[in-house]
Amino acid sequence: MTSREQILATIRRQRPQGPALPDIHAVPFIRFDDKFAAFASLIGNLGGSAVQLQPGESVLDAVRQRWPQHGRLVDLSQPGHEESPSPHAWHDVDVAIVPGDVAVAESAAVWVSHADNAWRSLYFLTQKLVLVVPRDAIVDTMRDAYDRIAIREHGFGSFISGSSRTADIEQSLVMGAHGAMAALVVFV
Numbered sequence: 001m002t003s004r005e006q007i008l009a010t011i012r013r014q015r016p017q018g019p020a021l022p023d024i025h026a027v028p029f030i031r032f033d034d035k036f037a038a039f040a041s042l043i044g045n046l047g048g049s050a051v052q053l054q055p056g057e058s059v060l061d062a063v064r065q066r067w068p069q070h071g072r073l074v075d076l077s078q079p080g081h082e083e084s085p086s087p088h089a090w091h092d093v094d095v096a097i098v099p100g101d102v103a104v105a106e107s108a109a110v111w112v113s114h115a116d117n118a119w120r121s122l123y124f125l126t127q128k129l130v131l132v133v134p135r136d137a138i139v140d141t142m143r144d145a146y147d148r149i150a151i152r153e154h155g156f157g158s159f160i161s162g163s164s165r166t167a168d169i170e171q172s173l174v175m176g177a178h179g180a181m182a183a184l185v186v187f188v
Contacts, residue, residue: 046162
């Protein structure tokens with residue numbers, strides 16, 4: 001054994017034990033009486049909005065109500081949607097409708113992991129992002145969300161929350177700095 005290995009072995013033997021990790025399942029976490037109301041309130045604070053479709057109403061109806069003068073619309077939530085030959089083809093999309101898997105009430109985040117979308121650039125190039133989430137797929141906390149999600153074979157998944165914004169030290173707010181300028185979550 002070299003002197004280096006002897007020193008490291010001695011250090012390892014003398015290392016103090018760290019504190020025991022807490023049992024995260026023993027602590028009661030946040031539970032919302034009305035998950036949708038909590039989600040909608042928080043996403044509103046983040047510059048987005050959330051709606052629940054009424055009977056007979058479609059996602060396109062909700063989009064047209066919010067943005068009647070939208071430009072190019074791409075709907076990836078429906079089978080047989082528009083395909084793109086390259087990620088650059090999404091540069092002029094005004095409204096993108098994409099499926100979401102899980103919505104989180106405590107953070108107003110939606111998990112997206114869309115195997116059919118070869119170009120995930122659409123999530124970040126569009127001006128307005130519409131996330132379509134099943135009504136029963138809203139959970140209380142991120143911990144609950146991680147219990148429900150899975151990274152699929154293509155290896156892409158992301159939590160998206162509200163519209164993209166950033167501010168500098170001079171308090172200049174920039175909307176759409178690294179993503180959509182507006183976000184709408186539609187629960188179906």
